[in-house]
Amino acid sequence: MKISDILAGSTKAYPSLEIVPPLRGMTKNELLESIAPFMEFSPKYINVTSHRDEFEFRADADGSFSRHLVRNRISETTVCAAIMSRYDIETVPHIICAGTTAEEIESKLDNLEFLGINNIVALRGDSMTGEKRFTPTPGGYRYASELVEGIRNYQGSASYQRRRKVEKDASAQSTTEDRYFCIGVGGYPEKHFEAANIETDIANLKKKIDAGADYVITQMFFDNKVYYDFVQRCRQVGITVPIIPGLKPISTARQVNMLPESFSLDIPLELTSEIAKAGEDKDAVYNIGTEWCISQCRDLIAHGVPAVHFYTMGRSNNIVSILKECF
Numbered sequence: 001m002k003i004s005d006i007l008a009g010s011t012k013a014y015p016s017l018e019i020v021p022p023l024r025g026m027t028k029n030e031l032l033e034s035i036a037p038f039m040e041f042s043p044k045y046i047n048v049t050s051h052r053d054e055f056e057f058r059a060d061a062d063g064s065f066s067r068h069l070v071r072n073r074i075s076e077t078t079v080c081a082a083i084m085s086r087y088d089i090e091t092v093p094h095i096i097c098a099g100t101t102a103e104e105i106e107s108k109l110d111n112l113e114f115l116g117i118n119n120i121v122a123l124r125g126d127s128m129t130g131e132k133r134f135t136p137t138p139g140g141y142r143y144a145s146e147l148v149e150g151i152r153n154y155q156g157s158a159s160y161q162r163r164r165k166v167e168k169d170a171s172a173q174s175t176t177e178d179r180y181f182c183i184g185v186g187g188y189p190e191k192h193f194e195a196a197n198i199e200t201d202i203a204n205l206k207k208k209i210d211a212g213a214d215y216v217i218t219q220m221f222f223d224n225k226v227y228y229d230f231v232q233r234c235r236q237v238g239i240t241v242p243i244i245p246g247l248k249p250i251s252t253a254r255q256v257n258m259l260p261e262s263f264s265l266d267i268p269l270e271l272t273s274e275i276a277k278a279g280e281d282k283d284a285v286y287n288i289g290t291e292w293c294i295s296q297c298r299d300l301i302a303h304g305v306p307a308v309h310f311y312t313m314g315r316s317n318n319i320v321s322i323l324k325e326c327f
């Protein structure tokens, strides 16, 4: 089922969960066990993030250096297939432009179609470690809007085209069902770090919607007012698709500095002060982060959001506590 249909048919907010593919070395069973606690809440789907290949330089015997591909994680498509082999659930792989060509992405789409996956979150991805600016791969996409367009133009693998032809001949009309993939994109309530201002960033978000994206998932935020303002600005420029808020509970004191640095966002003083007061007490910090997220989540639901997206980042305990309290 497409996420756009789930969103359209949903009468109350549901949890949307995002996981990170495991590092190589983890087994399929270990992965499935790690997400088992979420299944109690019957999630409608699980998002799986995508990670660009990195390169490292290794010293050779002759003193020179050679470049080696480093793939630390299992691919998102493999993880989606593993999840679907155990659980009766939709999966939503993230597809990124970074480090890949349009042709390689098309082949990825063929694999997704083969697996019966028709939902994607389309993202640009970030620059390689050590690179200051994002550089598109030759033959690849520069912006997520171009990727959205590429996915929209996807004609389907041979089998899909054959199937569509049979269905089309039967119905003799072209509908939006011709779009095989439902596409989600990222939005930034506190502005993407490269954008000159929030207005420009929202104008660029609109390009993704105009290119054919069906809904938005936001970057994490810790002050709901930021999300409500963002939604209002989006509506003002004609973005009408659902905007799913993204949340992540703080679980360690280190994240108070790390999250703003990595994701270019603010953490409210009230939250940082509470965490500072907890000092070295790791459990207290964990509980403060969880409670903060619970109150954000409750407030969002009370404001009528269609779903709440959780960046689980490989942790399930705090997310499970939040789900128990809110859904």
Ligand code: FAD
Pocket (backbone or CB within 6 Å): 048, 049, 050, 051, 052, 094, 095, 096, 121, 122, 123, 124, 125, 126, 142, 143, 144, 145, 185, 186, 187, 192, 193, 194, 195, 200, 201, 204, 205, 207, 208, 217, 218, 219, 220, 246
């Ligand atoms: P874009 O929409 O392309 O925007 C990037 C920048 O370019 C912005 O500053 C934008 O304002 C600007 N821009 C866009 N279009 C234009 C244009 N036409 N002209 C000029 N400027 C333009 N990263 C991963 O590597 N893997 C993941 O799985 C992943 N999942 C994510 C999930 C969510 C919900 C979110 C919000 C982010 C995720 N990211 C992921 C991070 C994301 O890849 C980075 O934030 C990246 O820097 C931007 O991606 P984007 O798709 O928003 O890019």
